Amino acid sequence: MLPELGQFALILALLIAAVQCALPIYGAWRGNTALIALARPAVAGQAVFVMLAFGLLTYAFVTQDFSVAYVAQNSNLALPWYYRFSAVWGAHEGSLLLWLLILNIWSVAVAAFSRKLPDALMARVLGVLGFIGFGFLLFTILTSNPFLRHLPALADGNDLNPILQDPGLIMHPPMLYTGYVGFSVAFAFAIAALLGGELDVRWVRWARPWTNVAWAFLTLGISLGSWWAYYVLGWGGWWFWDPVENASFMPWLVGTALIHSQAVTEKRGGFRAWTLLLSIFAFSLSLLGTFLVRSGVLTSVHAFASDPKRGMFILAFLGAVVGGSLAIYAARAPKVAGGKPFRLLSRDTLLLINNLLFTIAAAMVLLGTLYPLIGDAIGAGRISVGPPYFGTMFVILMAPVVLLIPFGPMFRWAAADWRASFRALLPALGVAVLAAILAKLLAPDTSLRGLAGVAGSLWVGIGIALYAFKRLRDAPAGKRYTPEMLGMILAHFGVACFLAGVLITEATSVESDLRFDRDQVRSVGGLDFRFRGVERAQGPNYIADEGTIEVSRNGQWIATLHPQKRAYGGGGQIQTKSDIDPGLTRDLYVALGEPLDAQRQGDGAWAVRVYVKPFVRWIWLGGLLMMFGGFTAAADRRFRALPERADASPADATPSVTTRTAEAGA
């Protein structure tokens, strides 16, 4: 009975979404206040029914109702209670429902926190969000119903894919989707502005905090995914350029360009076409990611079970959303480039370069991801480009970004004094170069990448610190650090951290596959690893071979690690569980390979993978800092102190710009 109720709730949500889309947008066009006023209640209604559906599916998992096919496929009696919650989004159907839930949470938040915005604009924004909800609800109901029954009910279910039975995977999809779906808000604002023919750019100010929060969540989601891949997959890698990773990375790259472009449009009135297009692209790429993951067009380790019908549906929806919005853009985009003029050497120029580089980087990732398909289409065969392509291209595109980051805040808007900026940054340059030379002297075999990592991260880190110091010295008390600025500083520190992590880890990691006899000691990276043998361990729904490895240096104990190989009962699937001794300056990473002595399992020799990875944690620390930066910037009161009327512009150090006058003069 309950699962049918869930399906019924989805159908009701679909109908309300249709109302939420059509009527308020029509009302805003006709100036019908009654229809405009429908937007908020419709948002609430859709959210209630989507939440009900999600709650009922969760209930089916918790109570182990194996008469629901989706529950039977993705859980079993042995599954611990906490994974029954995350099993809801363990496969295609449920993860769509999670997508919808998050879209509705965003919609409710926008409806609730934007009471001061003009009603017509809000009606359009919520209407666009309603359209997206409508599309996804229709998709769920037509092709991916999570409430389908399997009658008679099964006695026991299959199992949740063991690779997903991990705390990191409980949080990774919700955070990632919150980021993906969050870009729908910036998208909805952009479309609403185009539909309404808004000549001024106030909508950008209102869209900014939403974009920053979405970007921060996406940053967290990607970081969590990378961290999970690192400690679960047993290879010690943290990024694989897999099509699905790329699918999440492309919106991030465009989103990064977007948050910078929005800042320019809001403060200077310029880059309006950029901001509009990037808003459309960021969300389009989120949708494209959904398509790639669920259509089976590209093969990937994370791909969901694919179905051509689903692929066709998402493609049609993608065509409607993206094609429609680009057509609206072509018809209604501002005819005159607005904004204040700026010189070649100015913050504006730097941010333009930033937009370009990040957009090109996203295009590069897109090209590489679709390369097998392009190869087919032109008859050259299905060839995929691997990490070497992405790695090389990415370094080429990001090197200028790293070089220019410290200049960003130092340069003024409109016209910068590059000499003064350069002088201010000289200490950073000095320290970076000195540190690289020192590193070369101390460790002569450090690769160029490692040296570049040391120099680059110090250049960015100290460069940003110098800016923070300059504000402290020059700006009047109380105005030194607005949350927006603080967020920028934090996020750019994150970039420095991330750089250090990536390049130092790549340059100095020690990785070895070793054969260990029981009680044998082997030395890796100056540390002694003693293998204490393998024993059987029993988990809640698996049996494991658990190794014990003691790590010491010069007889001094450092850590005892217990890597496992787990065999999950349900599907008989084997899952490696590495063990890590984490540290700020190095990780010790041990993964159990295979027994090399088939006869003497317990006390025989084993293959063990031992990694020493210096600074690897800085990769995710950088991600976390960027995320905090995004949240901090979004908290700026300036975005929330919304003017009731159009022309009231707050007396602020960086006055908002309405380009109405520029428009009229042009």
Added chain:
Amino acid sequence: MIGRLLPLAVFAALVGLLLFGIQWNLHHEMTDVPSPLIDKPVPDFSLPLLNDPTKLVTRKDLLGKPYLLNVFGSWCPTCQEEHPILSSQIKPLGLRLIGLDWRDPPEAGQQWLRQFGNPYETVLNDASGSAGVDFGVYGAPETFLVDAKGIIRYKRTGMLTHENIQTELLPAIRKLGAAP
């Protein structure tokens, strides 16, 4: 105006490409992927036996009699589905059936065969997947029919089914017999 239509045009091209991708998948799931390796010699390889990593098997070791090379992996659900067909319909053909455990740690492949049974005469392990690249393996399961001289005569991408064994594989095997 042209500048403003450009994003739309690029997007239209992208949609065209994705549509092509879906169509391609539709038509190639049921039938064979045209492999450039048909009528070409088996690529050179040197792979350890799944059950004994110290023993290496090369292309030359398998010459002399025709064989079927079946690519599988313990991580691949379709392979599990295909597995009973290998025992019931392929083994009776009397051809040598060689397994290639692809992109799979050896112990996972061993465990899988212990659990479901081993229909293969010999099982090779390609843990890193590099031999799979040489063979142009697109996704497991895949099956290659190789003649006595080591020339690939037929390739099936995806699961072997009763239907495609009858209509494609058996005729290809009969042709082997007819050929000198």
